[in-house]
Amino acid sequence: MFNKKSIAFLLTLIIISTLVVGCGGTSNSTSATPDKKKFHYAMSGLYKPFNYKDGGKLVGFDVEIGEEIARRIGMEAAPVTNPWETIIQGLKANKYDAIIGSMAITEERQEQVDFSRPYYRSGAQVFVSSNNDSITSAKDLKGKKIGVVKASTFRNVALEYTDKKNVIGYDSDVIALQDLPTGRVDAVITDQMVGIVAIKNGLKIKDVDKPLWVDEMAIPVNKGNTELVNKINNALDEMIKDGTYEKISNKWFGRNILGD
Numbered sequence: 001m002f003n004k005k006s007i008a009f010l011l012t013l014i015i016i017s018t019l020v021v022g023c024g025g026t027s028n029s030t031s032a033t034p035d036k037k038k039f040h041y042a043m044s045g046l047y048k049p050f051n052y053k054d055g056g057k058l059v060g061f062d063v064e065i066g067e068e069i070a071r072r073i074g075m076e077a078a079p080v081t082n083p084w085e086t087i088i089q090g091l092k093a094n095k096y097d098a099i100i101g102s103m104a105i106t107e108e109r110q111e112q113v114d115f116s117r118p119y120y121r122s123g124a125q126v127f128v129s130s131n132n133d134s135i136t137s138a139k140d141l142k143g144k145k146i147g148v149v150k151a152s153t154f155r156n157v158a159l160e161y162t163d164k165k166n167v168i169g170y171d172s173d174v175i176a177l178q179d180l181p182t183g184r185v186d187a188v189i190t191d192q193m194v195g196i197v198a199i200k201n202g203l204k205i206k207d208v209d210k211p212l213w214v215d216e217m218a219i220p221v222n223k224g225n226t227e228l229v230n231k232i233n234n235a236l237d238e239m240i241k242d243g244t245y246e247k248i249s250n251k252w253f254g255r256n257i258l259g260d
Contacts, residue, residue, distance in 0.1 A: 043101030045081035113220035121259030123211035125192035147176035
């Protein structure tokens with residue numbers, strides 16, 4: 001039978017074992033850090049340099065804006081792709097939380113989603129060769145050769161400023177812009193961002209005056225998701241205020257594309 005010393009020894013072992021087990025349980029519970037909730041945001045993945053795949057990874061201006069928003073709202077960034085023609089339907093089906101894919105605010109879209117504040121602005125812009133000092137505004141386009149993409153809305157705009165015979169149609173706005181330094185056309189009307197990217201890539205052209213019209217690009221979320229849209233707006237405001245937005249914009253475009 002156990003004597004008093006044996007009983008005391010056994011009790012000591014039991015207490016020590018209990019403490020060891022207890023400590024082990026505490027250690028496991030604290031080492032398992034719960035994953036951050038993911039912020040899924042969608043884009044086409046086909047709109048370089050805003051969002052595209054490089055080595056299988058999504059990169060670009062939109063992607064980095066989303067990463068910064070996710071960080072500031074305490075979530076993990078999770079960019080995803082979706083065909084552009086069904087990207088709003090995907091949002092409404094809760095496949096993702098938001099769309100950060102260079103989507104312009106329109107009345108038709110506002111009927112389906114709620115938009116954040118604009119995170120950049122673009123629009124129809126006149127570009128000329130970098131050594132052209134005779135065209136300083138759209139008014140100077142009268143009688144000039146203007147390059148536009150065939151069947152685009154920019155063709156109708158060009159016809160407001162010059163004769164039909166002087167509107168030169170192109171299959172690609174990039175090729176039209178490349179014809180500016182050679183003098184084949186006097187000006188090109190295209191999306192502002194297309195020209196800005198060409199300038200950043202070394203093409204000797206420049207933009208003329210302000211855009212002919214402005215499109216505001218924003219971040220749609222599901223209708224009624226006020227909490228998320230407020231968080232996104234606060235994150236964007238902070239990024240703009242502390243210079244993070246400008247840093248990202250300069251990286252991809254060589255200038256701040258937020259606009260007025």
